[in-house]
Amino acid sequence: MSTNGKTNLLTQLNSTTLNRRSFLKWSSAAGATAMLASKVDLLDGIYPLSKAEAQGETTVIPTGCCHNCGGRCVLKAHVQDGVIVRVTSDTDRPDDPMDPQLRACVRGRSYRRRVYAPDRLRSPLRRTGPRGSGQFEEISWEEAADIIAENLIRIKEEYGSAAIYNHYATGAGNTINGSGVVGRMLNLFGGRLNYYNNYSWACTQVATPTVFGTQTSGQSRVDWLNAKLILMWGWNPAEMIDGTNTMYYVKLAREAGAKTIVIDPRHSMSAVGLADEWIPIRPGTDAAMMAAMAYVMINEGMVDEDYVNRYSLGYDSQHMPDGYEDAESFKAYILGESDGVPKTPEWAADITGVPAETIARIGREYGTTKPGILYQGYGVQRRAYGEQVVRMGCVLPVLAGNVGIPGGWAGGIAFAVSAESTPGVGFPGARNEVSYSIPSFMFTDAILRGNEMGAADGVRGLADGEETLPTSIKFLYNPAGNCIVNQHGNVNRTIEILKDESLCEFIVTHDNFLTPSARYSDIVMPACTYWETWGVTANWKYGPTRILMPQVVEPLYGTKSDYAICAMIAERLGIYDEFTEGGKTEQDWYNQWVDQLVTEYGDVYGDRVTFEERGSMTVPYTEEPTIAFADFIADPAANPLGTPSGLIEIFSPALAEFGNPDEVPAIPKYIQEWDSPFGPEAGEYPLQAIGSHYMHRSHSTFDNIDWLDEAFPQVAFMNNLDAQERGIADGDSVKIYNNRGAMIIPVRLTPRIMPGVVNIPQGAWYTPDASGVDRRGCVNILTTERPSPYALGNTQQSIMVQVEKA
Numbered sequence: 042m043s044t045n046g047k048t049n050l051l052t053q054l055n056s057t058t059l060n061r062r063s064f065l066k067w068s069s070a071a072g073a074t075a076m077l078a079s080k081v082d083l084l085d086g087i088y089p090l091s092k093a094e095a096q097g098e099t100t101v102i103p104t105g106c107c108h109n110c111g112g113r114c115v116l117k118a119h120v121q122d123g124v125i126v127r128v129t130s131d132t133d134r135p136d137d138p139m140d141p142q143l144r145a146c147v148r149g150r151s152y153r154r155r156v157y158a159p160d161r162l163r164s165p166l167r168r169t170g171p172r173g174s175g176q177f178e179e180i181s182w183e184e185a186a187d188i189i190a191e192n193l194i195r196i197k198e199e200y201g202s203a204a205i206y207n208h209y210a211t212g213a214g215n216t217i218n219g220s221g222v223v224g225r226m227l228n229l230f231g232g233r234l235n236y237y238n239n240y241s242w243a244c245t246q247v248a249t250p251t252v253f254g255t256q257t258s259g260q261s262r263v264d265w266l267n268a269k270l271i272l273m274w275g276w277n278p279a280e281m282i283d284g285t286n287t288m289y290y291v292k293l294a295r296e297a298g299a300k301t302i303v304i305d306p307r308h309s310m311s312a313v314g315l316a317d318e319w320i321p322i323r324p325g326t327d328a329a330m331m332a333a334m335a336y337v338m339i340n341e342g343m344v345d346e347d348y349v350n351r352y353s354l355g356y357d358s359q360h361m362p363d364g365y366e367d368a369e370s371f372k373a374y375i376l377g378e379s380d381g382v383p384k385t386p387e388w389a390a391d392i393t394g395v396p397a398e399t400i401a402r403i404g405r406e407y408g409t410t411k412p413g414i415l416y417q418g419y420g421v422q423r424r425a426y427g428e429q430v431v432r433m434g435c436v437l438p439v440l441a442g443n444v445g446i447p448g449g450w451a452g453g454i455a456f457a458v459s460a461e462s463t464p465g466v467g468f469p470g471a472r473n474e475v476s477y478s479i480p481s482f483m484f485t486d487a488i489l490r491g492n493e494m495g496a497a498d499g500v501r502g503l504a505d506g507e508e509t510l511p512t513s514i515k516f517l518y519n520p521a522g523n524c525i526v527n528q529h530g531n532v533n534r535t536i537e538i539l540k541d542e543s544l545c546e547f548i549v550t551h552d553n554f555l556t557p558s559a560r561y562s563d564i565v566m567p568a569c570t571y572w573e574t575w576g577v578t579a580n581w582k583y584g585p586t587r588i589l590m591p592q593v594v595e596p597l598y599g600t601k602s603d604y605a606i607c608a609m610i611a612e613r614l615g616i617y618d619e620f621t622e623g624g625k626t627e628q629d630w631y632n633q634w635v636d637q638l639v640t641e642y643g644d645v646y647g648d649r650v651t652f653e654e655r656g657s658m659t660v661p662y663t664e665e666p667t668i669a670f671a672d673f674i675a676d677p678a679a680n681p682l683g684t685p686s687g688l689i690e691i692f693s694p695a696l697a698e699f700g701n702p703d704e705v706p707a708i709p710k711y712i713q714e715w716d717s718p719f720g721p722e723a724g725e726y727p728l729q730a731i732g733s734h735y736m737h738r739s740h741s742t743f744d745n746i747d748w749l750d751e752a753f754p755q756v757a758f759m760n761n762l763d764a765q766e767r768g769i770a771d772g773d774s775v776k777i778y779n780n781r782g783a784m785i786i787p788v789r790l791t792p793r794i795m796p797g798v799v800n801i802p803q804g805a806w807y808t809p810d811a812s813g814v815d816r817r818g819c820v821n822i823l824t825t826e827r828p829s830p831y832a833l834g835n836t837q838q839s840i841m842v843q844v845e846k847a
Contacts, residue, residue, distance in 0.1 A: 104589070109581075109740060111582075112581050131145070148736065155746055190614050199515075201511060202474065218521060242834075243833070247832035248435075251693045263290065269411065274417050274418065322395050338441065412443055467634070479500055513544070516545070519558055519562065528740060531824060552568055694707070716825065734802070782814075784801075803837075
C-alpha cells in the first residue's frame with residue numbers, strides 16, 4: 042500500500058460508520074451510541090487487507106498479553122501498512138521444560154479484535170445524566186484533565202487525602218498502563234487511601250502464613266515431574282491458566298507417571314484434558330472431604346506422628362503451643378474426641394455428595410502415594426469461610442509427609458521459591474503519605490461508612506488513639522478496572538451506593554470501552570490498548586519472566602496511555618516534573634527499563650538486540666529444582682519458619698487470639714456456609730451457583746469480543762436432572778434469581794456439572810433491562826458483598842439461587 046493508501050486507511054478507521062451487532066446490542070440502552078461508535082466495521086471490512094491493498098512488507102513485532110487471566114504470554118503482532126493483520130504466539134522455538142514457550146491462549150490470540158473493536162472509546166466523556174444512565178457528552182482532553190484535577194484538589198482540601206481512593210483493578214498489567222500509574226500520581230499529590238488483599242486470593246494469601254509463616258510455600262514447576270500423584274483440587278489451569286505453560290508441566294508430570302485427579306463441581310477443561318479421574322463435589326464442602334481424608338490417614342496408621350510432631354504444633358494434645366495445652370487439637374477434632382463427631386468418610390459423604398468409599402480411597406491414595414501434590418485452586422477459597430479450606434489443605438501435606446521433599450507440595454498460595462529472585466523494572470517509588478489501608482473487597486463500606494470503620498472492619502494504619510478512618514471515600518479513581526460495579530459482589534447494592542452523589546462525590550475511569558463500571562463514572566478517559574504504547578510486563582506467579590511490549594501501532598482515535606493521561610493531570614496538580622522525571626515519554630521509560638534489564642541481567646537476557654528480537658526472556662530452571670521448606674525439614678532448629686513458634690502451626694495462637702472461634706477456629710475445620718444447601722435459604726433458593734473462569738474472558742476483559750463470544754457464548758450450565766424437574770430444555774432462556782437480583786440468559790444442559798449446581802461463568806457485562814433484570818449473565822447480580830471473617834476477602838462463590846424457565 043502506498044503512503045497515501047495507508048493514510049486513507051487510517052483516516053477510514055477514524056471516520057466511517059459502525060455496524061457491528063455486538064456493540065449495537067450493548068449500546069442500545071446506553072444512550073451514547075453516536076459518540077462511542079468507532080467509525081468502520083473494522084472486523085469485516087478493513088483487515089486482513091486484500092491482496093490488492095497488501096503491498097507493503099509485513100513486520101512481525103514480538104510483544105505480549107498482560108491481562109489478569111493467570112498468565113503472561115508472548116504474542117507476535119504481524120503488522121502491514123500500519124495495521125495488525127495477524128497474531129501468533131511463542132511457537133518459533135522448541136519447547137523445553139527448563140525454558141518453555143510462553144504460548145498464548147485464544148484470548149490473547151484474539152487481541153486484534155480488541156484493538157480494532159468498533160466500540161472503542163474515542164474521546165473523553167463527561168456524564169450528563171444520572172450515574173448509570175449512559176448519558177455522556179464528548180469533551181476535550183484538556184477540559185477532562187481540568188475537571189479531574191479540580192476535583193482532586195477540592196476533595197483533598199475539603200476532606201483530606203484519605204478521601205481519595207485508587208480502586209483495585211487488573212485490566213492492564215504492563216508498566217505504562219494500569220492502576221499502578223494512577224497510584225504513583227496520587228502518591229506524589231499527597232497520598233490516597235490504600236487497600237490490601239485482592240479479589241483473587243485474599244483468603245489463601247492470609248491463611249497460608251498462619252500455617253507456614255510465609256506465602257512462599259511452592260516450588261519449581263519442573264519438580265512436578267517427580268510427583269507420583271497430583272490432586273487438582275478446584276484447580277483449572279486449562280482455563281484459569283495459573284502461570285503461563287502450567288498445563289504443559291502437568292502434562293509432563295503425567296507423561297512421567299503421575300496420576301492426576303480433579304476434584305471439582307464441574308468437569309472442567311482441566312478434567313477433560315489433564316486428569317485421569319474427575320470427582321464432583323458440592324461447592325463449599327471441600328474442607329469436609331479433606332477432614333475425612335485426614336480421618337482415614339490417622340485411623341489407618343498412615344501418619345508418621347513422630348514426624349508430624351517434630352515439625353509442627355497442634356496435631357495432638359501432647360504437642361500444643363505454650364499457653365494452649367488444654368485447647369482442642371487437630372487430631373481430637375478429626376477423631377471426634379472434642380465434639381463427639383468423628384470426621385468419617387460417611388460423615389463427609391452426606392455433606393460433600395462424594396461417596397464415602399471414594400473419599401476413603403482418595404485419602405488412602407494421598408496418604409500412601411509419595412511424593413504427592415495437593416494443589417488448591419483459588420475458587421475454593423472465594424467462599425464464606427475460605428480460610429478453612431486453605432489451612433486444611435496445608436495440613437494434609439504435613440500428615441502425608443509431602444512438605445519439603447522433591448515431588449511434594451506444601452500447599453496454600455504457593456508462591457514459588459524460585460520466583461524470589463525475579464528481576465523487575467518499573468517507575469521509581471513514590472511514598473504514600475496516607476497510612477490507612479482497607480480490605481479491597483470492602484470499598485463500598487468505605488464509601489457508605491468509612492468514617493465509622495476501624496480495626497474491627499479491617500482498617501490498618503490507624504494511629505494510637507485513633508479509632509476510625511477520618512473520612513469516607515469521596516473520590517474514586519478506577520483505572521483499567523471493572524470492579525466498582527461488574528466484578529464486585531451484589532451489583533444492585535453497589536449501584537445504589539454509587540448513584541448517591543452525596544456519598545462518593547466524584548468517579549473517574551480510564552478504559553478502552555464503556556464498561557458497566559465506566560457507566561457509573563463522572564469522567565471517562567479513553568485509554569489506548571497496551572499495543573498502542575510501550576511497556577514491560579512480568580510473569581504471573583511463576584517464572585521469573587520479563588516480556589517486552591514495544592509499541593505495535595499508533596494509538597487509534599487519539600487515545601492515550603494511562604501514563605500520558607496522568608501526566609496531563611499531574612501538570613495541573615503541579616507535580617508534572619516529579620511524575621515524568623522531567624518529561625520522559627513512554628518510549629523513554631521503555632528504553633530505560635530494557636537497558637536496565639540488559640545491564641543487570643545480561644547473563645540471562647543477552648544483549649539488547651537479542652532480547653528485543655526474542656521479545657521475552659525467562660530465567661531458566663536449574664537442574665536441581667528449588668524445594669520449599671527443604672532446609673526446614675533437614676534441620677528445623679537451624680532453619681525455623683516465620684511462624685511465632687518457628688514450626689508449622691496446625692494450631693495457630695494468632696487465630697485463637699482473634700476471638701471468633703465459631704468462624705475463625707485455631708485449627709482448620711469444616712464450617713457450614715451462610716448461604717448453603719443445608720440452611721433455611723435452600724427452601725426458597727435450592728440450587729448452588731458458582732461463577733467459573735471462562736475461556737471467553739479474562740475476568741470481564743474480552744466480554745465484548747465477537748470471536749470469543751461465538752466460541753464460548755455466555756450461558757448457564759445446568760445438570761439435566763435439575764432441568765427435568767423444572768421443565769427446562771437445552772437452549773431455553775431461564776430466569777436465575779435470589780434475594781439480591783435476577784438474570785435471564787440461555788441455559789446449556791450437561792452431565793458435566795454436579796446435580797444441584799449451576800455454573801454462570803463470571804465476567805459477563807451487567808446489562809439490565811427496564812425492570813432491572815440482567816440480560817447478559819453477570820453472576821454478581823446474585824453474589825454477596827459480605828467478606829470472609831478473617832481475611833475480609835471475596836466470598837462471591839457462596840451463592841444460592843432458584844432457576845425457572847423464563
